[in-house]
Amino acid sequence: MSSQGDDGDGDAQGMAVDQQPPTTGSPFTVTVGATVPTGFEHTAAEEVREKIGADVRIGKDRGRIYFNIGTDRLFQVHLLRSVDNLFVVVDEYQHYQFKESKEETLAELMQLASKLPWANALEVWRLNNSLKKRRGRRRGANGAKGKAKGDAADAENTEEQEQHLPETQQSCEAQDQADPESSSLPSSLSPEEAPCQPQLLKFRVTCNRAGDKHSFSSNEAARDFGGAVQDFFQWKADMTKFDIEVLLNIHNEEVVIGIALTEESLHRRNITHFGPTTLRSTLCYGMLRLCNPQPSDVILDPMCGTGALPLEGAIEFNSAFYVGGDNNDMAINRTVNNISHIQKRKEERDSAPGLPIDSVQWDVCRLPVRTSSVDIIVTDMPFGKRMGSRKKNWDLYPSCLREMARVCRPGSGTAVLLTQDKKCFSKAVSRMGGLWRKSHTVWVNVGGLHAGVYLLKRTAGTFGETPEDIYEAGNSSREVTEKALS
Numbered sequence: 001m002s003s004q005g006d007d008g009d010g011d012a013q014g015m016a017v018d019q020q021p022p023t024t025g026s027p028f029t030v031t032v033g034a035t036v037p038t039g040f041e042h043t044a045a046e047e048v049r050e051k052i053g054a055d056v057r058i059g060k061d062r063g064r065i066y067f068n069i070g071t072d073r074l075f076q077v078h079l080l081r082s083v084d085n086l087f088v089v090v091d092e093y094q095h096y097q098f099k100e101s102k103e104e105t106l107a108e109l110m111q112l113a114s115k116l117p118w119a120n121a122l123e124v125w126r127l128n129n130s131l132k133k134r135r136g137r138r139r140g141a142n143g144a145k146g147k148a149k150g151d152a153a154d155a156e157n158t159e160e161q162e163q164h165l166p167e168t169q170q171s172c173e174a175q176d177q178a179d180p181e182s183s184s185l186p187s188s189l190s191p192e193e194a195p196c197q198p199q200l201l202k203f204r205v206t207c208n209r210a211g212d213k214h215s216f217s218s219n220e221a222a223r224d225f226g227g228a229v230q231d232f233f234q235w236k237a238d239m240t241k242f243d244i245e246v247l248l249n250i251h252n253e254e255v256v257i258g259i260a261l262t263e264e265s266l267h268r269r270n271i272t273h274f275g276p277t278t279l280r281s282t283l284c285y286g287m288l289r290l291c292n293p294q295p296s297d298v299i300l301d302p303m304c305g306t307g308a309l310p311l312e313g314a315i316e317f318n319s320a321f322y323v324g325g326d327n328n329d330m331a332i333n334r335t336v337n338n339i340s341h342i343q344k345r346k347e348e349r350d351s352a353p354g355l356p357i358d359s360v361q362w363d364v365c366r367l368p369v370r371t372s373s374v375d376i377i378v379t380d381m382p383f384g385k386r387m388g389s390r391k392k393n394w395d396l397y398p399s400c401l402r403e404m405a406r407v408c409r410p411g412s413g414t415a416v417l418l419t420q421d422k423k424c425f426s427k428a429v430s431r432m433g434g435l436w437r438k439s440h441t442v443w444v445n446v447g448g449l450h451a452g453v454y455l456l457k458r459t460a461g462t463f464g465e466t467p468e469d470i471y472e473a474g475n476s477s478r479e480v481t482e483k484a485l486s
């Protein structure tokens, strides 16, 4: 971590964590940053501690975590399921003092480019590329995916901007003629590791900015910082077919410069047949962790849409058994296709037996499931915006909570339910105190919407015998009689 007054040595030899330059082949420690679903920072930290054994710092900027890792264990970062994107930190400033005027600030950002300790981060980028190549070879040609633009939808009050530089016309020929002393490749990159030698590396800068006290936009920061990076390394700017993505993350007075280690957000890992409200696999993972699935648990997603939740469960917590259901036939078709895609991928890789998952078309208010036979219900309910309507939710929520209470085991059953229709949900739960007890809520950001993941515990109350049940039963028979009479 740097303070702004640090005078970089200007030759890209400063270090983000280690003060010693790495000797070839010897592992060194770097800081890795990860973007995670907003609200699930602590869940992601828990996963990092569990799988990597590293101490985790939760970023000031929501939706980010940081941890140190030895380069010899870099492969482990790709085993994480709660992270969307990964990057290696080049340098960071906790209290960057931005100048008053836009011109001065942008000029200082430009100077920063040549002072940053790039070498370790570039070495990690190179190592990561060779890891990806190996993973790609194992996966085969089908695994190759095009670069998808990062999902900006989840960023609340955040601007994201790639730099818009004039494309330079530098070619292999121009590079050949360049002064051999002033190599355009960073010192840590051997010629064999460059994507196309002696061609220049292609790069882009992406700026994420949050905070209302900045005199500049993310577009301006990306453009000017990107221009300075280009001058420093003599790389070629390319917004779409880049080898390196430099990240400039600015959150109030925190500035973090990084290099991306993932090309595509890991939240797209399971789904090939998307629906209108497909949930990110990383968010699914967070919700499933809250459920704490145990071996042989029966886990239901009664409104599964594309099946994102039960699929993530069947892959990551595979000693439980999952059933995904939906009343919409298009949704069920998507689920079936998503399941068979993962089955095929699994067979190609390790020929292991199939996934512990099934899918059924049903109505969540009339589940063809035995009373008290389900351990966990995990579902993403219609918010009433893109899916269903707020008006319909007033009927749907109480009715489905009751049916979920019927099928869930009294005393031990759990429900982890996501919704943005908080008012309707809270009202429905409060009317069902004898069957469900609210344990806690995780506030998350789903596509820019502030939503709650509610953890409910099934009380020991017998279904149909709680005071609320008797009251509800009375109400519904009255409604039926009134309808019949009118």
Ligand SMILES: C[S@@+](CC[C@H](N)C(=O)[O-])C[C@H]1O[C@@H](n2cnc3c(N)ncnc32)[C@H](O)[C@@H]1O
Pocket: 275, 277, 278, 279, 280, 302, 303, 304, 305, 306, 307, 308, 309, 325, 326, 327, 328, 331, 362, 363, 364, 365, 380, 381, 382, 383, 387, 388
């Ligand atoms: C928010 S979406 C779930 C999206 C899903 N998590 C995904 O990743 O694709 C809610 C789902 O509830 C389903 N749904 C609505 N009313 C239902 C009902 N009465 N019974 C079963 N499913 C229902 C909708 O068809 C929709 O697929």
